[in-house]
Amino acid sequence: MIPSAFDYRRASSVEEALSLLQSTEDAKFVAGGHSLLPLMKMRFASPGMLIDIRSIQELQSIRRDGNRVVIGALCTHRHIANDETIVQALPALAEAAGRVGDLQVRNRGTIGGNLAHADPASDLPALALLYGATIHAEGPDGPEDYPVEEFFLGPMTTALRPTQLLRSVSFPVPDRGSEVYEKFAHPASGYAVVGVAAWVATDAGGIIQDIRVALNGVGYCAYRATSVEQALFGREATEELLEKASHLATEEVEVLEDVFASENYRRHVAAVFTRRAIRRALDKATR
Numbered sequence: 462m463i464p465s466a467f468d469y470r471r472a473s474s475v476e477e478a479l480s481l482l483q484s485t486e487d488a489k490f491v492a493g494g495h496s497l498l499p500l501m502k503m504r505f506a507s508p509g510m511l512i513d514i515r516s517i518q519e520l521q522s523i524r525r526d527g528n529r530v531v532i533g534a535l536c537t538h539r540h541i542a543n544d545e546t547i548v549q550a551l552p553a554l555a556e557a558a559g560r561v562g563d564l565q566v567r568n569r570g571t572i573g574g575n576l577a578h579a580d581p582a583s584d585l586p587a588l589a590l591l592y593g594a595t596i597h598a599e600g601p602d603g604p605e606d607y608p609v610e611e612f613f614l615g616p617m618t619t620a621l622r623p624t625q626l627l628r629s630v631s632f633p634v635p636d637r638g639s640e641v642y643e644k645f646a647h648p649a650s651g652y653a654v655v656g657v658a659a660w661v662a663t664d665a666g667g668i669i670q671d672i673r674v675a676l677n678g679v680g681y682c683a684y685r686a687t688s689v690e691q692a693l694f695g696r697e698a699t700e701e702l703l704e705k706a707s708h709l710a711t712e713e714v715e716v717l718e719d720v721f722a723s724e725n726y727r728r729h730v731a732a733v734f735t736r737r738a739i740r741r742a743l744d745k746a747t748r
């Protein structure tokens with residue numbers, strides 16, 4: 462439980478953080494430290510230098526920019542859960558951030574760290590997929606944007622290069638429909654055994670005009686359940702159809718199995734929580 466020795470530097474700007482990163486081969490950024498430090502204590506990671514980015518002011522803001530909300534990488538889960546702009550414009554994101562871990566984790570953990578770390582059981586990757594977010598990075602060659610569909614590559618693996626800093630994430634604000642996040646949380650850590658984000662827009666007759674469903678905790682990384690979306694698109698979501706469609710939630714992935722949940726159990730919970738999320742999104746007042 463004791464990490465290897467490492468140097469520690471604190472950066473006060475993005476430029477300083479990037480230049481420190483280039484100066485050493487095995488340096489790593491630390492934000493909230495709630496994923497990196499446990500890995501270091503177990504010696505699964507042994508960086509030679511930690512570059513603390515926590516005091517970089519420009520990465521700590523949330524702002525509305527036209528039809529998007531731009532969230533700085535260092536915004537904590539608590540900040541996101543309570544920010545009025547996010548509560549109004551991206552309610553499922555606020556809901557998910559408010560359900561991350563416990564109060565201490567929400568006070569320290571950041572959206573940048575959460576997405577860069579890409580733990581399969583983390584909550585925010587599914588929300589980034591649900592809204593179709595863009596991840597904005599900065600590196601020695603300048604800025605680079607990643608559409609979220611190209612960002613998560615596998616367990617704890619993203620498209621972000623080792624030389625890049627995740628600067629912010631921008632979320633388009635849906636102009637119709639309703640969205641929710643449902644989670645079957647691990648009772649000790651709060652991590653998602655299964656997490657389902659759903660966004661649905663219907664016409665006046667209850668026919669589904671648009672639908673997005675994204676899951677975490679189930680596969681090796683967060684994913685869109687396109688089979689569920691296709692089964693419901695253009696149709697009225699009767700209980701019978703919803704029940705049938707929800708069972709397609711694990712159709713496109715290899716389902717995880719671990720000490721918390723067997724493959725079959727996780728598959729079952731994924732179907733139950735998919736149905737629950739879509740039903741609640743449908744029942745919410747539409748925009």
Ligand SMILES: Cc1cc2nc3c(=O)[nH]c(=O)nc-3n(C[C@H](O)[C@H](O)[C@H](O)COP(=O)(O)OP(=O)(O)OC[C@H]3O[C@@H](n4cnc5c(N)ncnc54)[C@H](O)[C@@H]3O)c2cc1C
Pocket residue numbers: 489490491492493494495496497498499514534535538560561562563566569570571572573574575576577578582583584585625626627628650651652653
């Ligand atoms: C007890 C416990 C319970 C938790 N429960 C949940 C939960 O229910 N749901 C959930 O989603 N999460 C959960 N977490 C994780 C937590 O929410 C943090 O979001 C997560 O640990 C990563 O954020 P961080 O700021 O702590 O990142 P750090 O630990 O500081 O960094 C994680 C990784 O990301 C890299 N990194 C960090 N910031 C940047 C950046 N701006 N640019 C590039 N790379 C960067 C680091 O180099 C490191 O590799 C839990 C953690 C703990 C300890």
